[in-house]
Amino acid sequence: GDSVTQMEGPVTLSEEAFLTINCTYTATGYPSLFWYVQYPGEGLQLLLKATKADDKGSNKGFEATYRKETTSFHLEKGSVQVSDSAVYFCALSDQRGRSQGNLIFGKGTKLSVKP
Amino acid sequence: DTAVSQTPKYLVTQMGNDKSIKCEQNLGHDTMYWYKQDSKKFLKIMFSYNNKELIINETVPNRFSPKSPDKAHLNLHINSLELGDSAVYFCASSPDRGLYNSPLHFGNGTRLTVT
Numbered sequence: 493g494d495s496v497t498q499m500e501g502p503v504t505l506s507e508e509a510f511l512t513i514n515c516t517y518t519a520t521g522y523p524s525l526f527w528y529v530q531y532p533g534e535g536l537q538l539l540l541k542a543t544k545a546d547d548k549g550s551n552k553g554f555e556a557t558y559r560k561e562t563t564s565f566h567l568e569k570g571s572v573q574v575s576d577s578a579v580y581f582c583a584l585s586d587q588r589g590r591s592q593g594n595l596i597f598g599k600g601t602k603l604s605v606k607p
Numbered sequence: 608d609t610a611v612s613q614t615p616k617y618l619v620t621q622m623g624n625d626k627s628i629k630c631e632q633n634l635g636h637d638t639m640y641w642y643k644q645d646s647k648k649f650l651k652i653m654f655s656y657n658n659k660e661l662i663i664n665e666t667v668p669n670r671f672s673p674k675s676p677d678k679a680h681l682n683l684h685i686n687s688l689e690l691g692d693s694a695v696y697f698c699a700s701s702p703d704r705g706l707y708n709s710p711l712h713f714g715n716g717t718r719l720t721v722t
Contacts, residue, residue, distance in 0.1 A: 533715070594655055599648065
């Protein structure tokens, strides 16, 4: 079945460092891809999305490009801040029949940014 | 004016008890979901309702019973609670289950602890 694989965390970086969180997926069709962020004690929030191959999603300095050839959607940010400390989830849209619209999540990657 | 609100935020109870978690969304969305997040942050869909109709029922014990009195509410009732039910439960909604690029809007979660 469809699935999402994320790099294991936790990831610890110093402020202003470059961030990459790897995400690869397995899907039978052409899913939409998402990154969600979960701050401590809160629910998940959509960070960015891409709906077709070669699309680039971007928000708050984060970017991810939908790469069909490598089935990847890696999250990047050029200069992280302490406020970016959170758990990041990669997800794809389930296209199975009655499950359409449901999201399948990766296991999450915890990011800690030190001042 | 929280978009997706869940109550209670914390729930501590003993094994064998029956408890409910309530969820309401004021976004006018047609589809609502329950997700379970385990201690390792892994998120898994439990149920999905579209316009009060059950769409997804993943491999969840039948001790869990969702109830949707109207499309703005999706409550989760759990009978005979077990230790393994301890987790954070997230309610979510989306405009239409058929829209692959439609993001989910999450509540802040209910942390259930079974002792």
